Amino acid sequence: MRIVVDYDLCESNAICMQIAPDVFEVRDDDFLYVLNDAPDEDRRAAMDEAAQRCPKQAIKVED
Amino acid sequence: MRSSVTIVGASLAGLRAAETLRRDGFDGTISLIGDEPHVPYDRPPLSKQFLSGDWEADRLALSPPERITGLDLDLRLGQRATGLDVCSHTIEVEGTAEGYDGLLIATGARCRTIRGTEGIDGVYTLRNLDDGLAIRAALRDSPRRVVVVGAGFIGAEVAATAVGYGVPVTMVEALPAPLGRVLGDTVGSVVAELHVDHGVDLRCGVGVEEICGTDSVESVRLSDGAVVETDLVVVGIGVVPNTEWLEDSGLTIDNGVLCDETCLAAPDVTAAGDVARWPNPRYGELMRVEHWDNAVEQGAHAARRLMQSSEEARPFSPVPWFWSDQYDRKVQLAGRARPDDEVRLVDGSFQERRFAVIYGRGGRLTAVFGMNRPRQVMQFKGLLESGASWNEALDFAEVQT
Numbered sequence: 001m002r003i004v005v006d007y008d009l010c011e012s013n014a015i016c017m018q019i020a021p022d023v024f025e026v027r028d029d030d031f032l033y034v035l036n037d038a039p040d041e042d043r044r045a046a047m048d049e050a051a052q053r054c055p056k057q058a059i060k061v062e063d
Numbered sequence: 064m065r066s067s068v069t070i071v072g073a074s075l076a077g078l079r080a081a082e083t084l085r086r087d088g089f090d091g092t093i094s095l096i097g098d099e100p101h102v103p104y105d106r107p108p109l110s111k112q113f114l115s116g117d118w119e120a121d122r123l124a125l126s127p128p129e130r131i132t133g134l135d136l137d138l139r140l141g142q143r144a145t146g147l148d149v150c151s152h153t154i155e156v157e158g159t160a161e162g163y164d165g166l167l168i169a170t171g172a173r174c175r176t177i178r179g180t181e182g183i184d185g186v187y188t189l190r191n192l193d194d195g196l197a198i199r200a201a202l203r204d205s206p207r208r209v210v211v212v213g214a215g216f217i218g219a220e221v222a223a224t225a226v227g228y229g230v231p232v233t234m235v236e237a238l239p240a241p242l243g244r245v246l247g248d249t250v251g252s253v254v255a256e257l258h259v260d261h262g263v264d265l266r267c268g269v270g271v272e273e274i275c276g277t278d279s280v281e282s283v284r285l286s287d288g289a290v291v292e293t294d295l296v297v298v299g300i301g302v303v304p305n306t307e308w309l310e311d312s313g314l315t316i317d318n319g320v321l322c323d324e325t326c327l328a329a330p331d332v333t334a335a336g337d338v339a340r341w342p343n344p345r346y347g348e349l350m351r352v353e354h355w356d357n358a359v360e361q362g363a364h365a366a367r368r369l370m371q372s373s374e375e376a377r378p379f380s381p382v383p384w385f386w387s388d389q390y391d392r393k394v395q396l397a398g399r400a401r402p403d404d405e406v407r408l409v410d411g412s413f414q415e416r417r418f419a420v421i422y423g424r425g426g427r428l429t430a431v432f433g434m435n436r437p438r439q440v441m442q443f444k445g446l447l448e449s450g451a452s453w454n455e456a457l458d459f460a461e462v463q464t
């Protein structure tokens with residue numbers, strides 16, 4: 001599984017960080033950093049949730 | 064196992080419900096019925112990127128077309144549900160009765176209007192794509208002024224966008240400070256200054272007496288006697304849930320579709336999004352939440368509830384959260400603050416307009432509000448979800464800074 005964020009869309013709402021802090025981090029500069037773009041398969045439900053709840057639909061979960 | 068699910072309201076909550084059912088493996092028929100002719104689209108950009116002209120309508124889609132096709136829906140757009148009878152398990156669509164197995168109500172809300180303005184051109188509310196197109200066209204037409212009635216989030220976003228067009232803006236708010244009822248007067252006044260510094264003529268503590276004009280709007284008369292000349296008015300004074308079609312349905316309608324803790328409104332009927340009112344066990348009170356994230360979450364919850372027995376069902380107990388973009392600022396609020404809650408600045412400064420404040424009452428953390436502080440808002444949202452005390456929140460704030 002690969003996590004791809006479209007940074008042109010991302011508005012640093014940080015809801016993804018709340019769902020999966022091991023993968024997404026919005027730092028003090030207000031930018032989103034993907035800490036791990038290939039999370040383990042057991043994180044899929046959280047990744048799907050982050051993709052669905054991102055208000056900008058900026059997160060893609062690719063196989 | 065159910066054979067079919069009928070979802071009424073083809074917008075955020077309804078579409079996310081359908082997606083959840085498929086993701087969870089439901090392979091029966093899903094009918095998604097909506098009265099708007101458009102494929103499901105996202106509303107927040109209507110007062111932001113779409114209104115400013117940065118985006119066109121093709122960017123508003125809630126899901127890409129191939130993903131909607133992949134859901135294999137019985138998608139019926141431009142069709143209005145006109146009645147429901149929960150006893151006989153029938154719904155009426157455009158006057159024709161049909162049975163349902165499981166029903167999810169997601170008909171959302173519409174804008175409250177000012178009585179007597181129906182026949183006057185140039186007076187708008189903003190809820191759907193057609194409203195957005197009309198207001199955008201009016202803003203592009205170089206109006207001499209726009210009067211925004213209500214300094215809530217939508218009004219504030221419309222004001223900010225109008226400023227971007229170079230149109231003079233008067234914003235009228237009945238409360239002493241914008242959002243005072245949610246944020247208290249101190250934080251409300253920071254929000255007020257944000258508008259004033261961008262040139263908005265902000266009139267707080269006054270109401271609208273009359274919107275004057277014979278064919279099209281000419282002026283707005285305020286409760287303090289002032290008359291503001293204008294040719295464009297946008298009214299943002301809240302929404303009312305779309306429940307008229309549910310009269311005599313057997314459901315309890317009281318400022319929304321009344322549900323139990325699990326989002327069940329009647330056997331085999333659930334509700335979600337702006338139309339649903341339910342007792343959130345986290346707060347021990349009935350709520351109806353008009354935020355984007357709630358529609359997503361509750362849509363998913365209400366969809367799953369239709370597939371569960373009452374033993375399996377779980378309560379829906381979110382901490383409400385939303386964001387709003389105004390000028391170059393992103394504001395976010397999580398939780399439920401009251402104006403008389405204790406308020407503490409935990410990050411940044413009001414002056415920089417980059418800050419986070421927390422709210423507390425009775426020894427508990429109740430809410431967090433941030434301006435350009437998404438990281439901090441989310442951290443405190445986590446604390447809210449874990450039921451943190453006021454002291455725990457203060458300790459956390461100290462460690463962070």
Ligand SMILES: Cc1cc2nc3c(=O)[nH]c(=O)nc-3n(C[C@H](O)[C@H](O)[C@H](O)COP(=O)(O)OP(=O)(O)OC[C@H]3O[C@@H](n4cnc5c(N)ncnc54)[C@H](O)[C@@H]3O)c2cc1C
Nearest residue numbers: 072074075076098107144170171172336337353354355385
């Ligand atoms: C301009 C604007 C900006 C916003 N910005 C933000 C923001 O920045 N942050 C945030 O958190 N939230 C924001 N929101 C709120 C958010 O968009 C709503 O909470 C969300 O749309 C609710 O989704 P819903 O599916 O419950 O209802 P709705 O989106 O209202 O959808 C209900 C659908 O049901 C249809 N319908 C109604 N009655 C019937 C019927 N009888 N038969 C068939 N169909 C019917 C309606 O036409 C509509 O398509 C904004 C809203 C607006 C209008």
Ligand code: SF4
Nearest residue numbers: 010011013014016054
């Ligand atoms: S939720 Fe979406 S918009 Fe927000 S920070 Fe994450 S990717 Fe960006």
